[in-house]
Amino acid sequence: MTKPEHRDIGFTLNGEEIRFSGTGTERLLDVLRYRLGLPGTKEGCGEGECGACTVHLDGVPVNSCLILVGQVRNRRVDTVESVAPEALVELHTSGATQCGACTPGVVMTARFVIDHPGLLERASVRQLMAGNLCRCTGYDGIIEGIAEALRQEETSP
Amino acid sequence: MTMLFPSDLEEACEMLAASDGKAVPLAGGTDLLVHWPQRFEDHGRTFLDLSQLAELRAIRWSDSALILGGGVTYWQTLGDRAVCDAFPLLEKAGRQVGAVQIQARGTWAGNIVNASPAADGVPVLMAYDAVVELVSTQGEEEIPLSEFYLGYKQMRRRPNQLVRAVRLPRRRHDVEVFEKIGPRRAQAITKLGFAATHSAAGWRVVANSMAPTVCRCRTLEGMLEHGSPIRRPEDLMPAIRQDVSPIDDIRSTAQYRQKVFSRTLFHALFSDEK
Amino acid sequence: MKRREGLAKLMGREAYVDDLTVADCLWGATVRSSCARGRIREVRFGEGFDWGEFVVVDHRDLPGENVIALIETDQPVLAAEAVRHVHEAVVLLAHADRDLLRRAVEAVEVVVEEEPPIFDFRQPPEPAQIQHGNDNVFKELKIEKGDVDKALAKAPVVVEGVFTTGAQEHVYLETQGMLAWVEDGVVTVKGSMQCPYYVQKALKLALGREDHEVRVVQAPTGGGFGGKEEFPSGIALHAALLALKAGKPVKLIYERGEDMVATTKRHPSWIRHRTAVDTKGRLLAQDIEVVLDAGAYATLSSVVLSRAVIHAAGPYHCENVRIRGRAVLTNAVPFGAFRGFGAPQSLFACERQMDRIASELTLDPVRIRRRNLIRDGEETATGQVITDGTDRLKVLDRALELSSFQHKRRAYLDFNDTHPYLRRGVGLATFLHGAGFTGSGEVYLASEVHVAGLADGKVEVRTANTEMGQGTQTVFTQLVTDRLGLKAEDVVIAEPDTARVPDSGPTVASRTTMVVGGLIEKACDDLRRRLGLGNEERGEVLTAALALWHRQHPGEELLGTAHYEPPDGIHWDDANYRGEAYGAFAWATYVAAVEVDLRTYTARVLDFVAVQEIGKVLHEVLARGQIQGGVVQGIGWALLEDFRFKDGAMANGQLTNYIIPTSDDVPPIRVAFLENPYAHGAQGAKGIGELPMDGPAPAIVNAVAAATGADPCTIPLTPERMMSVLEAREVAR
């Protein structure tokens, strides 16, 4: 094995510039959880199926278990820790979380859908949320929370 | 284990050449990075990150073709109305690849080079007569996608070549069909599927998960070309047996694949109910 | 009130075991058998590793008995001489570098001299395959009432059927995990679990320690569904053994693949019905045989079998009933607790059989249920007289009305006549679910609950019952605020920590709200009594009294306590399986509308209605969420979750190949409740957690039968299976 080469990796994390040294070949998920002290992002599978590890990369939901941290250099990463409580009221009320293990990922995709209602012209909320497996809620609590948040966005000036 | 960060395509080709073709191009990582912690044999490799090369991310049009850069993601095409209107199967297949998170990272070129027989992007590209544009320090090469695969996970791309773009000729199609049959409605690996088009260039029927590679079904195309009378799905069986050779695996059975292929094909292309 | 810990979960602030950071902590990992059965000859440590750097634990490191304490004592903590299933734990490793550790696990080889395994639980074993008693049967049970043979012989119509159900993986989104450390001589384990006191009991026996030397704390738990009932005891022991040997904290977190292949599953079943009916569809005799695949160790199979046989005759009245059940050893990964605990299997068979009888007699499936549904004053199979006053016909009617059952049926006939390849159908299931432990279970548990009055005017609820998503914290809070007139922020729910909370029993069997909740109410009253207050004193009066008491008793603790006492009139004969099996039953009717695609043999649920009578709905959002989540697990079990075995182990142990429903695979689950308060449940509540697992599979498969005219009796009804079932129908024609 060749000796891993360490280098400076910089990216914007939740609005702050982050710099750290590494090979770039650790998963973004592990870097967030075990190196940068942001355990909000969860690992449910490590195979891209469950979406528990969803973060936003330049504003779009991606699975952080399928990204090496070197791939996000100079880009913008936002995690569940960046979401304000006010943005979660509808999901809280509707019963979108039970055990909570899928929840941070659900929140990241849900917020993406809520912030981009135009997507719903070509796909349903259920299709857009299909990359986030939840074993507790049966999805209704999640779908209703998103629908309610979309209604709120629509009526608010 | 190392990562290489080229700043443009030229440098990427040089890095790849310098590694003697041993560096692994890494685009969206949605194939390469699955179960990453357990992929011990890959941890020693060198990865060439393509995900940030602007040249590869471009979607361009020429008079005669749509040119998808070798790093274009499904999500990019889904958000491009002109692409979706001109090549509706790209939208149809793109929406059925994984879910949003996978669509946002996964690339058409990655789908091609990963060479899975179950790939969903490849059949629609092949049904549109896509041409793969390869590039290396030694020059450029173009290979029609329908001639790209040689056998299971075998292809005509050499290790030092990168997919620079995938080119789709602009044609008027009067039939465009894509069917994906998976174990569930979203986020599912295809058990069997096909894409079919008809244009002045003739019929194209492309099957996935039905053979060691995604492949064109020439006998079926011929039957459509000649307007052979087909009254029941069963009538397609002889042609299907000539064109494809499905297997039993963890996801389905050969029998199911063959039977459902005949039925979905029949209802999509041969029956008069539509 | 909104879910108490909801915002923390939504913000990613809830700290699950893998989120905890501990200084100088090692990672733990498990080396497993790759052979289904045999004698361990050797453990080889491969080249290329400095094994001296690793903490290595095997069975010789156990200070106590090499047994995971449960009902039986057959399962070792670490296999010593023999293995009984693939993926059985043999050796443990720990190291600070997780990547290195992962490779090291691969480099350890457990050399096993193979012995003949048995994988088919329906086949009688060859002598060389016998590993338990003289027939591999872990448990046999029989329920008998009336004269079944006579009734079968005389009956005008006898309908027979055989039903099989597959294994099911829990897929809680948080995998199993434990953190263990030793502090002042106390072995402490914190992790994902349903039952801290089960874990403590297991630690005591295998580590040879006393109560005060072992402390177990539940970390927020990312789903359980039964999968974290008994299994965590083993992982806790593994983590503790490594921590003891390392002299450092050890975190043992399963990766998804490992979790899927190595942990318990729902028991596969084979069930046969022979049902005697008159021509109007009245049940004359039910002769039922239930066989469960128990896997390699006994785990909880005897109790799962118990619930399976008690529910096997369904919510019907019948004079003559015989139910025989057995749970049989195979060399598969042990099957264990999973939501519903045997009832979903036997209710699938029962409700499928009811539709088959109706079809045989060309009766309406609704009519046949109406005719046979148990009425007050009638007896269940165990001779329990039902007197709860629930209007079970009303439950049925409400479901029919909400689902537009009759309308859909008519409309679908037209649809099916005209559509080239889609077929629609509606199906229903009527069922019951016994709430709480079976028979005298609660008496043996002897649960205890404390409600502490704190000096700052707050009260703290101390129980061992865990939050794993079902809403324990919220419901407990609500029970206290209602009882004592306090605000939610004045109610503290203690972390389930065996050093601080009494043993209020396991968080299983839908007992937490009903039984433990009831004890909390009593403990609240006891607290008031100790303050010299009457049961009508609430709110500020109480807060003031608390402050006064603490001024008068500085440094002392004020505890309201409650102990379980069985309600009157509950008599259970465990030897003969007669009497009051449960203090109460919840009653339900579920209706599914499905669409079968004859091109692809795929069934899709178009609409689902779940109506249940559950005593009292304590919290609408939580209760609905429990039902919806359970129904979707049921849809998965019925149609998608095809558990594949190879040598008794899971062959499709990845989420990409073991298919659970996504949001796009299920319709909105429409839920309605009827209430008929249960005198002995908290505020009248009966349990609801398991109920929703029972109804979906039979309702869906009945709908498929209605849509296609086929007779599917095996789940999961995957497209491949549907293809053979529909082909069988074509041949039959």
Ligand SMILES: Cc1cc2nc3c(=O)[nH]c(=O)nc-3n(C[C@H](O)[C@H](O)[C@H](O)COP(=O)(O)OP(=O)(O)OC[C@H]3O[C@@H](n4cnc5c(N)ncnc54)[C@H](O)[C@@H]3O)c2cc1C
């Ligand atoms: C949860 C999940 C769901 C999925 N669902 C589907 C699905 O429904 N349908 C489907 O078809 N696929 C699916 N996939 C597979 C995958 O997403 C697709 O194959 C995707 O197109 C791969 O693209 P990528 O950019 O992520 O490839 P990568 O993983 O980055 O690379 C794949 C291969 O292509 C090579 N490569 C990539 N780009 C280039 C280039 N420009 N030049 C030369 N070589 C290159 C890489 O070296 C590698 O060999 C799924 C994957 C996951 C994890």
Ligand code: FES
């Ligand atoms: S952990 Fe990344 S998708 Fe499951």
Ligand code: FES
């Ligand atoms: S809330 Fe438990 S998995 Fe979604």
